[in-house]
Amino acid sequence: SQTIHQWPATLVQPVGSPLSLECTVEGTSNPNLYWYRQAAGRGLQLLFYSVGIGQISSEVPQNLSASRPQDRQFILSSKKLLLSDSGFYLCAWNPTGTVNTEAFFGQGTRLTVV
Amino acid sequence: GNSVTQMEGPVTLSEEAFLTINCTYTATGYPSLFWYVQYPGEGLQLLLKATKADDKGSNKGFEATYRKETTSFHLEKGSVQVSDSAVYFCALNLGLRGGGSNYKLTFGKGTLLTVNP
Numbered sequence: 505s506q507t508i509h510q511w512p513a514t515l516v517q518p519v520g521s522p523l524s525l526e527c528t529v530e531g532t533s534n535p536n537l538y539w540y541r542q543a544a545g546r547g548l549q550l551l552f553y554s555v556g557i558g559q560i561s562s563e564v565p566q567n568l569s570a571s572r573p574q575d576r577q578f579i580l581s582s583k584k585l586l587l588s589d590s591g592f593y594l595c596a597w598n599p600t601g602t603v604n605t606e607a608f609f610g611q612g613t614r615l616t617v618v
Numbered sequence: 619g620n621s622v623t624q625m626e627g628p629v630t631l632s633e634e635a636f637l638t639i640n641c642t643y644t645a646t647g648y649p650s651l652f653w654y655v656q657y658p659g660e661g662l663q664l665l666l667k668a669t670k671a672d673d674k675g676s677n678k679g680f681e682a683t684y685r686k687e688t689t690s691f692h693l694e695k696g697s698v699q700v701s702d703s704a705v706y707f708c709a710l711n712l713g714l715r716g717g718g719s720n721y722k723l724t725f726g727k728g729t730l731l732t733v734n735p
Contacts, residue, residue, distance in 0.1 A: 510661075538722060547727040548662075548707065594661055598721065605711075606652050607723045609661035 506531035510595045510610030517617055523568075523582040525613050527595030530576065535597040537578040538607065539570055542592040554578060555600070590617045620645045624708045624726035631698055631733050639693040639729045641682075641708035649710040651675075651684050651691040652723065656705045665693075665706070698733045705730050 510527045517523060529535050539551040550563045552570035560570050567586050571579045578595060595610040624641040631637060643651065650669045654662040666675030671686035682693045691708060708726040 536722070548725040550722065550724070553722055596662075596723075598723075605650075605721070606654075606664045606667055609654075609663070611661045612659075614659075 506597075506608065508595060508597055508608055508610045510613060512613060513611065514614045515616070517585050517615065519587055519617055520584045523580070523585050523589070523615070525580040525593055525595075525615075527578045527580075527610055528576055529578075529597045532597070532599065533575060534600050535576065536600055537572060538596040538598075539578065539580050540594040540596060542594060542612075543590075548594070552580070585617045587617050590615055620649070620710065620712050620724060622708050622710055622724055622726040624706075625729055626727055628730040628732060631731070633700055633733055633735050634697045635733075637693070637695040637698045637702075637731070639706055639708075639731070641691045641693065641726060643689050643691065643708075643710050645689075645710055645712070648686075649712065651682070652709040652711075653680070653682055653691070653693050654707040654709060654725075656707065656728070658704070662707065698731070700733045700735050703731055703733045 507530045537554045540548045541551050542548050552560055552562055554560050554572045557572055557575055568582050593613045596607040598605050598607040621644045625639055652667045653665040655665045656662050665680055666677040668675040668684035671684055674683045680695045682691050684691055705728045707728045709723045711721040711723055
């Protein structure tokens, strides 16, 4: 069966420090991968998605970047965090080429920038 | 453009009350529709889905019917429990830019449900 792992679960970082959040998927190949951010307790904003190794699309301009160095690994990074980067970050995946499928989410990372 | 609009709440109900959370969508073509649930401090879990018009998705006593004529996918439950307290998201799938047969989900803003004993 497929599983998705996301870590760390909680992170407190000072302003100006770097960031690296990692997400890995097991039990499938060539998944679509996504990073979402949830701010203010509710709404979900798609940050990045990837349809293959090295292929990253950004949905909104921001202080963050993403990389996909391996088929089932998706990394969210920042060189210098801002206070506004605080939020709940969710990684997700879905299979390639299946219109009716849902996305599967990790447990999330709570990032607090202080 | 494609979008999802759902009632923002918060919604507060007593245990055993009837629940409706409205969701309407705008989309080109015929998307699949989903309801996700998020319990405090956790990621999103799929609650139910419907892939074509008039389909009814159901799970854990929740139901939603894909209504093409009203572009709606309202979530209902006949008798809510305290354990149903969570944030509920309506979503639809869209084709990715340049992605061929790849799809992403676009979400509504979420509805916070609180059920009191």
